[in-house]
Amino acid sequence: MTHFSTLAIHAGYDSADCTNGNAAVPPIYLSAAFDMQSAAHGDALSAGAAEGFSYSRVANPTLDVLERRIAALEGGRSAVAFASGMAAVSAALLCAAEGGGRIIAARNLYGASVDAMDSLLPEFGIETDFVDDINDVRLVESLIGPDTRAIFAESVANPSTEVADVAALAEIAHRHGVALIVDNTVPTPYLFRPIELGGADVVVHSTTKGISGHGNALGGMVVDAGRFDWATDRYPQFTRQEVVVSDDRNDDWHSFASKFGIDAYIRRVRIKYLRTFGAVASPVNAYLQLLGVETLAVRLRQQVASATAIAEFLQTVPHVRAVHYSGLALAGDGHAALQSASQNELVRRDFPRGVGGMLSFEVDGGREQVARILDGTHVFAYVPNIGDARSLIVDPARIRHREVSPQFRRMSGVGDNLIRLSIGLEDTADLIADLEQAIHGAY
Template sequence: MTNGFHTIAIHGGYDYLDNHDAATPPIYQSAAFDMESAARGDRLAAGEEQGFSYSRVANPTVDVLEKRLAQLEGGDDAVAVASGMAAVSFALLCAAEGGGRIISPTNLYGASVDAMETFFPQFGVHTDFVKDINNLDEVESKIGPDTRAIFAESVANPSTEITDVEALADLAHRHGIPLIIDNTVPTPYLFRPIEFGADVVVHSTTKGITGHGNALGGVIVDAGHFDWAAGRHPQFTRKELVVSDERNGVWRSFADTFGPKAYIRRVRIKYVRTFGAVQAPFNAYLQLVGLETLSEREKREVATATAIAEHLKTQPHVLKVNYSGLGDTEQRDLVAKYYPNGVGTILSFLIDGNEEHVRRLLDSTRVFSYIPNIGDSRSLIVDPARITHREVPEEYRLRAGVTDNLIRLSIGLEDPEDLIADLDQALATAFAE
């Protein structure tokens, strides 16, 4: 087998010889698995042997998805979870648990900002927000002895602003800090952050990876090259019973037991197993099916998104179009460097009306669906300030350009002419006297 993206998307992580010659990965709809012997059960429970015993920890269908996504992202290992927010939460808490701090911009998906602003502090994890994640001086000024990670979206939702991942990774690594990137918007087809120095990549696989709006999921991919035992992350060198042999007086840490895999194994053993945000095998199956057409969907949807963005720039009542893929912003060099095949399938635009105009526009679309998702094969429309970013403090929302007259689009697989006509008639209806 080659290492080509399209080949991996169809074949990666799966061996039909291990699955009764099934051409596609079976759905292992089983809560638990026979451990075969007491000795093997003990090894499985101790993490000394990889295998399946209980689906809250690992499941064969989910395992294929994890391996395939790790290969597509160029990572070493992955853990799939129940949703994108579970992926973001587990990835950040695992890095910063015990009183650590995270550095992050505010131009993120609303639930991510809310988690870091109001919820993580209840667990002793705090965030130092910066105005511009690409302002390395500003980012560096926030680094302190308890900084445990830097977090950003590769392409911000809904502004489509691009993070300079390579420069940010270099800065993080000079200070012994991992860089965690949410790569949901571009998907690994358009961008692979690990190739530019990211240490951990997360996705809401609900979005472009699944691509059909029919399954929730998330994934955490570990590049496998960050030294979690270097000193900033004491949770990895602390002796823990779950990976030790108390009866024989053998005490180990995650770093002792798993070496460079300490982070991703801690995500699985301490977070997925304990908090229980488990990826369902049927959802994993739907995501595997979606992955097979990821590249073809992204090509078409990016082309349509570009055409729609260009069209909206010419329309009356449209004040501004946010789509960095047009290459008409100060980030054009970053677009050329990181996104030669496009920045993704979402864009947003400002209209020169008030909230009533926004409501009338939203209620007038016939092809676009009013749905708070992205990456679907259907084209979607939403008002972020009221829906996806409702819980974000006003200061952060306005800084990210999420005003009451902002509208976000997620472009699907419909004919671009039909989508453009739908937007035109909706705009006309919204501003009709």
């Protein structure tokens, strides 16, 4: 079996396939459209019956390499790249639940995801049943009804770092014929692979974050495991005949399921959501993400080590009321006692390499003290992103969760005294010293 770091550099690309001189690095194809070579081939491309490229709103060679590489790293069958993580999340959920389905999801999701499911998707006839604890499997199962289309969870929640029991959720979902969609942005496939280790059916990413790793490219990804049966009464959109995948001139009619079989979901994501809504990733951004992915394993190892050391340090700092980093379950020396026993068990079982470089902590006081800490750092940058090579600091309640209702913020533990850190690649001692002086100065 090819190992992760090798796939991160080589998967999805063969220089012999490159028409521009066997380039060792995948080229950037800055072409809006491609020569379809013949009328017959153009017709086949438009019908989705042939592999290849005709228009970059549907597929592009640079994006194709990135899609194949992330699919390989996640242990999936195929993938579709989007212009942002939220474009990927929106397409994944809409594709599963379109036409009036319901989604079961945790309240502690990323703020924009909560906002989309709480206030926007209902406008499209899609409702969400939110649960306080996505690992309460009895409650989750009790909510599954005939119109439930998906369970949606984050493998590691942002910003609490609580981990989901993906295997338990998959067992429940599949027993009822429901798909499990997992956002794996925070740990990346280096630390956790929901398809291989948990049985997830679809994985989504904001590739802007750890996969890109340098804060210089927006992107998103939908990865399909390629093993869920979408051709059931629960998902009529996949068995309905549609012109876009048929040859109406020859009275040859198809649905996505009859045309593409186990690839019905990812083909619908590409043809109906990427192609129609047009949230297309830039080839330049795809290229930058390919460069970032090559160093993913090395970066994550260092970021996890630094995040663990910083979480341990913050527990000793006056005016720090609580530290939220489920990776402490791997630290030993009594640190795991700060987390719940069930979380400790899940982290040790599913995340032996760590949960990622993001953590959060609560401080005494409120907005005034938080602002002083934010403004008092010199190494940490006040930036609303995670997974960067640079260390970042932000107040989630005012920035990333601003669009979420106060009720949801309270239930997710996102108060005005919460600070989120994304640990980069600077020296750990410098990061600790920066936090120490900023917190001391705030009080």
